[in-house]
Amino acid sequence: xxxxxxxxxxxxxxxxxxxxxxxxxxxxxxxxxxxxxxxxxxxxxxxxxxxxxxxxxxxxxxxxxxxxxxxxxxxxxxxxxxxxxxxxxxxxxxxxxxxxxxxxxxxxxxxxxxxxxxxxxxxxxxxxxxxxxxxxxxxxxxxxxxxxxxxxxxxxxxxxxxxxxxxxxxxxxxxxxxxxxxxxxxxxxxxxxxxxxxxxxxxxxxxxxxxxxxxxxxxxxxxxxxxxxxxxxxxxxxxxxxxxxxxxxxxxxxxxxxxxxxxxxxxxxxxxxxxxxxxxxxxxxxxxxxxxxxxxxxxxxxxxxxxxxxxxxxxxxxxxxxxxxxxxxxxxxxxxxxxxxxxxxxxxxxxxxxxxxxxxxxxxxxxxxxxxxxxxxxxxxxxxxxxxxxxxxxxxxxxxxxxxxxxxxxxxxxxxxxxxxxxxxxxxxxxxxxxxxxxxxxxxxxxxxxxxxxxxxxxxxxxxxxxxxxxxxxxxxxxx
Amino acid sequence: xxxxxxxxxxxxxxxxxxxxxxxxxxxxxxxxxxxxxxxxxxxxxxxxxxxxxxxxxxxxxxxxxxxxxxxxxxxxxxxxxxxxxxxxxxxxxx
Numbered sequence: 001x002x003x004x005x006x007x008x009x010x011x012x013x014x015x016x017x018x019x020x021x022x023x024x025x026x027x028x029x030x031x032x033x034x035x036x037x038x039x040x041x042x043x044x045x046x047x048x049x050x051x052x053x054x055x056x057x058x059x060x061x062x063x064x065x066x067x068x069x070x071x072x073x074x075x076x077x078x079x080x081x082x083x084x085x086x087x088x089x090x091x092x093x094x095x096x097x098x099x100x101x102x103x104x105x106x107x108x109x110x111x112x113x114x115x116x117x118x119x120x121x122x123x124x125x126x127x128x129x130x131x132x133x134x135x136x137x138x139x140x141x142x143x144x145x146x147x148x149x150x151x152x153x154x155x156x157x158x159x160x161x162x163x164x165x166x167x168x169x170x171x172x173x174x175x176x177x178x179x180x181x182x183x184x185x186x187x188x189x190x191x192x193x194x195x196x197x198x199x200x201x202x203x204x205x206x207x208x209x210x211x212x213x214x215x216x217x218x219x220x221x222x223x224x225x226x227x228x229x230x231x232x233x234x235x236x237x238x239x240x241x242x243x244x245x246x247x248x249x250x251x252x253x254x255x256x257x258x259x260x261x262x263x264x265x266x267x268x269x270x271x272x273x274x275x276x277x278x279x280x281x282x283x284x285x286x287x288x289x290x291x292x293x294x295x296x297x298x299x300x301x302x303x304x305x306x307x308x309x310x311x312x313x314x315x316x317x318x319x320x321x322x323x324x325x326x327x328x329x330x331x332x333x334x335x336x337x338x339x340x341x342x343x344x345x346x347x348x349x350x351x352x353x354x355x356x357x358x359x360x361x362x363x364x365x366x367x368x369x370x371x372x373x374x375x376x377x378x379x380x381x382x383x384x385x386x387x388x389x390x391x392x393x394x395x396x397x398x399x400x401x402x403x404x405x406x407x408x409x410x411x412x413x414x415x416x417x418x419x420x421x422x423x424x425x426x427x428x429x430x431x432x433x434x435x436x437x438x439x440x441x442x443x444x445x446x447x448x449x450x451x452x453x454x455x456x457x458x459x460x461x462x463x464x465x466x467x468x469x470x471x472x473x474x475x476x477x478x479x480x
Numbered sequence: 481x482x483x484x485x486x487x488x489x490x491x492x493x494x495x496x497x498x499x500x501x502x503x504x505x506x507x508x509x510x511x512x513x514x515x516x517x518x519x520x521x522x523x524x525x526x527x528x529x530x531x532x533x534x535x536x537x538x539x540x541x542x543x544x545x546x547x548x549x550x551x552x553x554x555x556x557x558x559x560x561x562x563x564x565x566x567x568x569x570x571x572x573x574x
Contacts (some may be wrong), residue, residue, distance in 0.1 A: 138489040140497055148485065155499060157490050166488045194492040203490040285490040 003079035007035030008097070011062055011072045014046035016113035018088050019071050023047040025093065025103045032099065041070065041116040062117035063126040069112040073097075087112035124176070128168040134182055135168065135199055152207070157285055159277065159305055163207035174202040177212030178219060179480060186219055187226030189287035190233035191294040196222065196286045201278070204285055208278035208306075213256050214271055216478050218278040220334045221246050221308075224476040225279060230336055231471040235463060236289045241301045241340035242463040242471070245378065246276050246308035247447055249322035250332030252478055253310035260310035262451035265342055265380065265458060276308030301341045311447045318386060318396040321447050325475045332478040337378050337445060338471035339460040343367075347385070348455040353392040356385060357399060360457060361406035365438060367461040371414045371424035373436060376443040376462030376473075379403075382450035385457045396446050407438035440467050505567060508539065514565035516553070517545040523571045530569060 010026060012019040027049025029036045037054060040046050041062055044055035056062055065074065069086040073096060076082065085092050088110040090103045117126060127134075142151055148165035152158055164170065175182055175198070182199035189196045198219065205218045225232045225244055235242050248258055259269035267273065283289045291297065297304075313320045322333040345363040350356035360379065368375040381389075381399075389399055414436050416424035425436060443466055450456075463471050489497070505511060513534055517523045531541050542564055546553050561568055 135488065138493050138497060139486045140489055142485045142487065146485075148487070151487065166490055168486065168488060171488050189492075192492060192494075194494075196492075200490065200492075203488050207490055281490070286492050288492065288494075 004074075004076040004081060005035060005037060006076050006078065007037070009037045009039065009065070009074040009076060011039045011041065011056070011065065011067045011070055011074075011115070012047065013041040013070050013113070013116060014043040015116075016070050018110040018112050019047070021106060021110055022071060022088050022103065023049050025088075025106070026050050028099070028102060029097065032097070034097070059117045059122070059126055060130050062115055063123075063130050067115040068118050070115050071112055072115075121173075124169045124172040127172050131172075135171065136183065136197070137171075137199055137203060139168075156290075157207065157281075159280055159284065161305065163281070164209055166203045166206045170206045171199070171202050174206050174210065174212050174215055175199070177215035178202075180219070186222050189222070189226065189282060190289065191236055192288040194286055194288070196226075196282065200286050201282055204281040205274075205278040207285075208281050209270065209274040210278050211256070211270070211274075214275050214278075216480050217248060217252060217256070217271075217275050217332075217334060218282075220476045220478040221275065221279045221336065222282050224334055224336045224474045225283070227474045227476075229468075229472045230338070230474045231465075232283065232287075233294075234465060235338045235471050236283060236287075236295050238463065238465070239296050239298045240464050241297060241299060241461075242338040243301065243304040243307060243340075244276075244279060245303060245337045245339040245460055246279065247321055247335045247337065247378075248275075248308065248310045248332070248478075249313065249320045249327070249335070250478070251330060252332035253313075258310040260312035260449050264309045264312070264449040264451075265307075272308050272310070273306050276303075276306030279308075280304060280306060303339070303341060307339070309449055312383065312449045315383075316386060316448060317390050318448055321445065322475065324396065325473075327475065327477065333475050334478060335473055335475040337376070337460070337473045338463040338466070339378055340462075341460070342380075343459040343461065345457045345459060346455070347457075351388060353389045353394045353399070353402075356388050357402045358406060361403050363459060364403065364407060364444070365409065367438070367459060368464055369423055371416075371418065371421060372464075373414070373425065373438055373440075374464045374466065376439060376445065376466035378445045378447065378460040378462065380450065380458040380460065381446060381448050382454055382457050383448065383452055384455045386448050396448075400444060400446055403444060404437065404439065404441075407444075408435040409438060410434065411436045443467060445473060508537075508567070511566040512540040512542060512564065514561045514568040515541060515543050516561065516568055516570040517543065518549040518570060518572060519546050520549045520572060527569075527571045530571070 026047045030050045038050045039054050039056040039061045041056050072086045074081050074084040085096055090108050094102045149162045152163045180198045184198045186196050186201055201222055205215055256271050258271040289295050311320050321335055323329055327333050347359040350359055367377045411430045411433050414425045415427055515527045517527055534541050
């Protein structure tokens with residue numbers, strides 16, 4: 001802690017009516033024997049009653065003294081602050097200074113104004129400029145004519161779209177979104193298995209375009225991606241299409257304005273778009289997972305830029321994915337599913353749950369290949385489709401059971417060579433089974449999302465190595 | 481508010497902060513050379529010599545020229561060189 005000059009320090013600004021009101025008081029203090037320093041935040045000619053006003057237009061002193069309100073009066077003894085008062089309260093100021101007549105004739109009380117050092121967006125600028133170094137990341141100075149966004153492209157830090165340049169101020173602002181310390185380890189990021197701190201996640205969240213309030217969701221998604229069961233290394237390295245699909249449940253989805261409604265799987269919502277992108281940037285930049293490097297996808301899928309949405313939990317009798325996975329309804333979670341693109345299911349005619357379930361089952365058969373059983377699936381049921389089930393009293397669990405039963409397929413249709421298609425299940429794996437299950441037990445996941453209108457649902461196929469031999473969905477609680 | 485522009489490294493910091501050059505080819509055999517004349521006087525004389533030596537070694541050579549040395553090469557020219565060549569030699573001679 002630096003040493004302060006003994007005596008009294010006042011911090012004021014001309015813009016504050018209370019500071020202007022007490023201009024004569026400050027003048028009285030300046031003529032008293034007690035050493036007295038006045039810092040002024042906006043206009044060094046204010047207060048005119050004090051001869052040697054110290055300009056604090058950079059706000060360094062205000063930041064270092066942690067000023068929230070002006071006027072603030074501080075007493076310093078032996079180089080250390082011992083006491084402070086804020087605003088104007090005549091009796092308080094008189095007692096504080098020991099001057100019984102101080103401010104005679106002024107009103108008894110006036111509240112102060114906000115300090116310029118705590119105006120919105122300023123505090124992180126000041127922390128970046130004057131604060132003690134909290135951040136550990138290497139600082140990269142740009143050349144005078146270097147464009148910030150082009151600099152990020154050229155250093156290989158982007159997914160092919162522009163990123164927000166990660167300045168210290170922006171990263172400090174991002175870090176206000178979590179109570180975790182910057183140096184806390186979030187996980188070991190594949191494929192290079194690198195320790196990843198909250199600070200590094202925050203840097204990538206800035207680049208992705210996140211708001212600070214999204215950071216807890218990003219951190220939970222990164223934690224989830226690092227779990228052994230999810231097998232992020234394999235999901236990345238595979239020639240298959242897969243990438244993490246993030247499903248957010250619980251109160252945080254609404255609190256941060258995530259989209260679970262119209263175009264839930266599409267573009268246009270900042271939280272959906274940037275949270276999914278932040279996870280991908282963490283894997284690219286920290287984990288070192290780059291396309292053509294460890295990422296060997298033959299075709300990939302557009303969800304590898306970002307794929308994140310919230311489950312539509314309101315106006316429904318269905319349990320949320322998080323509740324089904326053992327969390328309370330008021331707990332916010334992220335679930336990661338290793339998925340590929342979106343396949344449409346159109347059924348505008350079925351009005352009974354039986355008919356609609358058969359429609360969905362018929363479409364689900366084509367995941368990966370109609371004659372293969374390797375991949376999980378995530379079924380996204382729209383509100384108009386879920387209503388058909390809910391009005392008939394079908395819970396999500398009931399729909400799951402019915403679909404699993406409908407997806408017991410005659411083995412003769414699945415065997416290699418059947419229907420003139422060489423692909424299929426090897427005969428020896430079928431042995432004497434009459435029916436083959438399309439999905440492993442627990443391999444079909446159901447969520448509800450989408451706009452009010454449209455008798456459509458969506459299938460997101462899983463990785464061809466779904467389940468314990470490859471990737472299983474994982475859920476993590478979001479900690480603020 | 482700040483004069484110096486600084487970014488925080490988003491990577492695991494395993495690579496040096498300075499950008500690395502493209503890896504040099506291990507062997508020149510079978511590669512196509514682009515000789516880029518930047519349009520300064522006598523660049524062509526220097527490049528003619530280079531071409532002669534490369535051709536003597538059985539290498540393929542293509543010649544290119546910038547419209548003016550005073551400006552960076554037009555994008556179209558850079559793209560043509562990238563598509564047609566494996567290696568480029570840019571001559572600065574006065």
